[in-house]
Amino acid sequence: MIFKSILAGAVGLAAGLQFTAPALSQETVKVGLIATLTGPQAASGRQKVAGARLYMQLNGNMVAGKKIELIVKDDTGVADVTRRHAQELIVNDKVAAIAGFSLTPLALAVAPVITQSKTPAIIMTAGTSVITERSPYFVRVSFTLPQQSVPIAEWAAKNGAKTAVSLVSDYGPGIDAQNAFKMRFEEQGGKVLEQLKAPLANPEFSPFLQRAKDLKPDALFLFVPAPTAGALMKQVIDRGLTEANIKVIGTGDITDDDQLNGIGDSVLGLITSHFYSAAHGSALNQKFVAEFKKANPGMRPNFIGVGGWDGMHAFYEALKKTSGDTDGTKLVDAMKGATWESPRGMMTIDPETRDVIQDVYIRKVEKKDGELYNIEFDVVKQVKDPMHK
Amino acid sequence: MLTILFDGVAYGMLLFVLAVGLCVTLGLMNFINLAHGAFAMAGGYLTVVMMNRMGLSFYWCLPAAFLFSAVLGVVLERALYRRLYDKTHLDQVLFSIGLIFMAMATVDYAMGASPQIVNLPPSLNGRIEILGANVGVYRLFVIAICGLLTIGLQFVIAKTRFGSRLRASVDDGRVARGLGIDVTGIFALTFAVGSGLAGLGGALGAPILSMDPSFPLKYMIFFLIVISIGGTTTITGPFFASILLGVADVAGKYFVPAIGGFIIYTIMVAVLIFRPQGLFTRSAKR
Numbered sequence: 001m002i003f004k005s006i007l008a009g010a011v012g013l014a015a016g017l018q019f020t021a022p023a024l025s026q027e028t029v030k031v032g033l034i035a036t037l038t039g040p041q042a043a044s045g046r047q048k049v050a051g052a053r054l055y056m057q058l059n060g061n062m063v064a065g066k067k068i069e070l071i072v073k074d075d076t077g078v079a080d081v082t083r084r085h086a087q088e089l090i091v092n093d094k095v096a097a098i099a100g101f102s103l104t105p106l107a108l109a110v111a112p113v114i115t116q117s118k119t120p121a122i123i124m125t126a127g128t129s130v131i132t133e134r135s136p137y138f139v140r141v142s143f144t145l146p147q148q149s150v151p152i153a154e155w156a157a158k159n160g161a162k163t164a165v166s167l168v169s170d171y172g173p174g175i176d177a178q179n180a181f182k183m184r185f186e187e188q189g190g191k192v193l194e195q196l197k198a199p200l201a202n203p204e205f206s207p208f209l210q211r212a213k214d215l216k217p218d219a220l221f222l223f224v225p226a227p228t229a230g231a232l233m234k235q236v237i238d239r240g241l242t243e244a245n246i247k248v249i250g251t252g253d254i255t256d257d258d259q260l261n262g263i264g265d266s267v268l269g270l271i272t273s274h275f276y277s278a279a280h281g282s283a284l285n286q287k288f289v290a291e292f293k294k295a296n297p298g299m300r301p302n303f304i305g306v307g308g309w310d311g312m313h314a315f316y317e318a319l320k321k322t323s324g325d326t327d328g329t330k331l332v333d334a335m336k337g338a339t340w341e342s343p344r345g346m347m348t349i350d351p352e353t354r355d356v357i358q359d360v361y362i363r364k365v366e367k368k369d370g371e372l373y374n375i376e377f378d379v380v381k382q383v384k385d386p387m388h389k
Numbered sequence: 390m391l392t393i394l395f396d397g398v399a400y401g402m403l404l405f406v407l408a409v410g411l412c413v414t415l416g417l418m419n420f421i422n423l424a425h426g427a428f429a430m431a432g433g434y435l436t437v438v439m440m441n442r443m444g445l446s447f448y449w450c451l452p453a454a455f456l457f458s459a460v461l462g463v464v465l466e467r468a469l470y471r472r473l474y475d476k477t478h479l480d481q482v483l484f485s486i487g488l489i490f491m492a493m494a495t496v497d498y499a500m501g502a503s504p505q506i507v508n509l510p511p512s513l514n515g516r517i518e519i520l521g522a523n524v525g526v527y528r529l530f531v532i533a534i535c536g537l538l539t540i541g542l543q544f545v546i547a548k549t550r551f552g553s554r555l556r557a558s559v560d561d562g563r564v565a566r567g568l569g570i571d572v573t574g575i576f577a578l579t580f581a582v583g584s585g586l587a588g589l590g591g592a593l594g595a596p597i598l599s600m601d602p603s604f605p606l607k608y609m610i611f612f613l614i615v616i617s618i619g620g621t622t623t624i625t626g627p628f629f630a631s632i633l634l635g636v637a638d639v640a641g642k643y644f645v646p647a648i649g650g651f652i653i654y655t656i657m658v659a660v661l662i663f664r665p666q667g668l669f670t671r672s673a674k675r
Contacts, residue, residue, distance in 0.1 A: 040601050042502035198642075199650040204598065206396050207642035207649065230506040231599040238525055240516045262441075262506040 029066040029326055031315060032089035034082055034100035037074035043258055044102040044304045048124050050296045051308025058291060063316050064324035079109035086110040090117045096326035097122060099311045104128040104172040111135040118328035122314055124307035128172035129387035132355045139335045139354045141310040143275050144385040145173045146180030148251040151360045151380040152273035153181045156249055157188035161218035164190060167208050168223040170197035177223040180386060193217050205232055209239045222250035229254040230263050237266040255365055257302035260372045270365045275358050276303040276344040279373035288343035310342045353388045391522030393643050399528035401635020402535035405628050407590035408612040410583025416621025417559045418576055421478050424485040425587055425612060426605030427492035428458045432588025433595040434496060437505040447510050450592050458588020459581040466580040489605045497602040504599040531593055543624050555579055614657045620667030629669055
C-alpha cells in the first residue's frame, strides 16, 4: 500500500516535471558565466561578474519575451575545470551561451566543446588572437594583445624612439604582444634589440629588467597579465629605468584601473595603449562607472568589468535579433557585424573573424580627484586585430 | 655585472631567511614542516595589513612580523606539531601540507586572492652607486639585515649555552632530558624562532616577491631546494646554498633569458646526482 502510494507520487512527480520542463525552457534563457573567482586571477573574475550583473540590473532581465538567467561558475583559473563547467552548463543546464574566460588557455579548453554542441561562447577577457580561429562559435568582446600593442608601437616610433626592448610574460598573449609590437615598430623604422620573456609564475623580474636597462634602448615595452602588473611596475621603478632615460610603455594591462592606486604615485606619467579607461569621458562611461561603484563598493571598473558588461550586451542584442530563438548558430550569426556603444566607446564585432574592432587610446597616468587614472590623450580609431589573415 | 651579483646575493639572502627556520626544524628537530611557507606568508600579510590598512611604518612591520609568526609558531607547536614529533615522516608531510591548504584558504577568505602590493618608505627606495655597481637601496637593506641574522644565528648555535643544549636535545633527547635539559621548552623556543624568521623573511620579501595566497606552495620548492643542496646539519650550508641559488637564478635569467628559469633546477639535479647528501654536509648522518 505504502509502496503503491510512493510509486503513484513518483509517477505524478515525473509527470509534473515533464509538464513544467518545456514550459520553463520556453520562458527562461540561461547564460553560463565561467569566471575565475579564486586563485591569483580572482580579481579578474570579480570584475567580470560585477560587469555582467550590472548590465542585467540596469537593463532588466527580460529580452524578447524571455527571462535571462545568469549562472556563475568558478573555474579557479584551471583549464580542465573551465572545460568541465562548460560541459555541465551545456549538457545539464542547457544554457544558450557561455561567457567569461579570464585567460587564453581557459578559452582554448572549451573550443571543442562549443563547436560540437554549437553553443556560442562570448570571450569577455582572454586576449590571444588565435582563440576565435579555434571555433566558429567564439565571439570576442574584449580585445586582442596585438590590437593593443600596435598603436603604442606606432606612438613610440613617432615620438622619437629608435630602439626598444620588450619584456612580456611567457605565454600566449605575451608572445602575441611582443610580436605585434616588434612588427609595427620595425615597420616604422625602429629596431627591437631584444625580446625578453619572463616565466608566467615568476614574480622576480629584476634580472630581466636589469638586462633591459643594460641594453640601453629608447623604450621598454611591457606586458604582463593585470594582477601581476603591480609587482612588475614596482620593480620597474625600483630599478631606475626612467632615470636611465628609458621610456617605459606598455599595454593598459600594466596600469589596470583596479590596481593603479595600489602601485603608487611613481607611475605618474606612464604611457600605455588600451581600449578602456575608467576615466573615459563619454556620458555612458560616466554612468557605468558611477553605477558600478555603487553596486560594488570599493571597486573601480576596469577593462575586465567592461568586458563583462559588453558580453551581456552582445548576448541581449543577439537574442533580440533572433526574436528569442536560442539556436547557437543563429545567435552567433546575429552577433556578427553588431555595432554598439560601450562604456569604452564604439565597438563592432567583425563579421568575418568574430573578433572585436574598437578604438585604442593612448593614455598617460595622471592624478585626478586624488586618485590615479589613465587619461586618454590620443586615439587610433577602429583598430582590427592585425594578426588575423 | 656587479649589479647582477648584488641582486643575486640579495635574493639568496632573502631565500635564506625564509628557509632557515625550515632547516632548523628539519635538521635539528628532525621534523618535516612543509607548512613553513605559511609562517612566512603570515609575516608578509601582517606587513601588508599594518602598512596599507593601518598606515604604520615599514620598520615597525619587521619586528612585528617576527613576533607575530613566532607566536603563531608557538601556538601551533604546542597545539598541533608537538603531537607529531614521534610520528612517521609521511604523517608529518600530510599534516603540514594540510596546514598549507588551510592557511591559503584563510588568507584567500580574509584578504582576497589578488597579489598585495607594499609601498616602501622613501628612505628605502632609490638606487646608489657602490664600487661602480648601481644597487637598489632596499636590496642593500635586505642584505644587511640577513647578514646580521646569519652571524647571530651561527653564534647562538655554535657558541652559547642555549645552542649546546639545543644540539644535545637533538642528538639524544632522552639523555639530554636525563641531564636536566628542558627538551620540550627548547624545541618550542626553537620552533618559534624558526617560524619568526620565516615571518621576518615574508615581511622583507613582501616588497620584492609578490604576496598572494599561493605563496607557501610557490616558495616551498625553493626552500626544499635550499635544504637539499645545503644540507640541514649546519646553518652555513643552507646559507651558501641560498646565495648560490640566488646568484645562479638571477645571473641565469640575465645572461640566458630564454632558459633562465631552469638554471636552479639544473643545479639541484646536478648536486643531487654527485652529492646526494647535499653540497655542504660532511656525511649523511641519519
